[in-house]
Amino acid sequence: MIIRPMSDLDMNDIIDIWLTTSIEAHHFIPAPYWKSKIEEMRNVYLPMAETYLLEENGQVHGFISLVEDHLAALFVRTPRQHQGYGGALLHHTMELRNELKLQVYEENQSAFRFYLKNGFKVQEETLDRSTGQRELIMIWNKESKPV
Numbered sequence: 001m002i003i004r005p006m007s008d009l010d011m012n013d014i015i016d017i018w019l020t021t022s023i024e025a026h027h028f029i030p031a032p033y034w035k036s037k038i039e040e041m042r043n044v045y046l047p048m049a050e051t052y053l054l055e056e057n058g059q060v061h062g063f064i065s066l067v068e069d070h071l072a073a074l075f076v077r078t079p080r081q082h083q084g085y086g087g088a089l090l091h092h093t094m095e096l097r098n099e100l101k102l103q104v105y106e107e108n109q110s111a112f113r114f115y116l117k118n119g120f121k122v123q124e125e126t127l128d129r130s131t132g133q134r135e136l137i138m139i140w141n142k143e144s145k146p147v
Helices: 008-025 031-035 038-048 085-096 109-117
Strands: 002-005 050-056 059-067 070-076 099-105 121-127 134-141
Touching: 002 085, 008 031, 008 038, 008 050, 008 059, 008 070, 038 059, 050 085, 059 085, 070 085, 099 109, 109 134
Parallel strands: 070 099
Antiparallel strands: 002 050, 050 059, 059 070, 099 134, 121 134
16 A cells, blocks of 8 residues: 555546545535536546545545645545554544544535544534535644554
C-alpha cells in the first residue's frame, strides 16, 4: 500500500470512487444530486485541492483532498472500507498539518464515528443549503488525542 499525490491520470479513478461512495454513504441525499456534481469535482474541486491517493497493486482504493487546512474529501471504495485505508489516508494528512477542519453530514454516522475515533471534536452544527441536511463541523489539531 502506498500513498502518493494524485496526478491528472488518476482523475477518472478518483471521480469514480467519489461518485460511487457518495451515493452509498449518503443514501439520504438523492443520487442525481451527486451525479450533477461530477463536472464541478473534475474541473473545480479536485484541481484546487491537494489530493493524495492510496494505491495497492496498481489500483487506486481511496483518496483524501485538502484545501489549506480543510479536509474537503476522504473516500475509500466500499469493499476496502473498515480495513485501515481511510485511517492511513487521514494519518498521512495529519502529518502534513497542525490542524484540520471538516464538515460531515450528521446522518452519516459511520463517518462521524470515524472522525471522533481519530481525535476530531464537534465545533459547530450547521445546515448544508444545497442538500438541506444537517452538518457537523469538526476540528482536529496536533494536541488532540484519539479516543
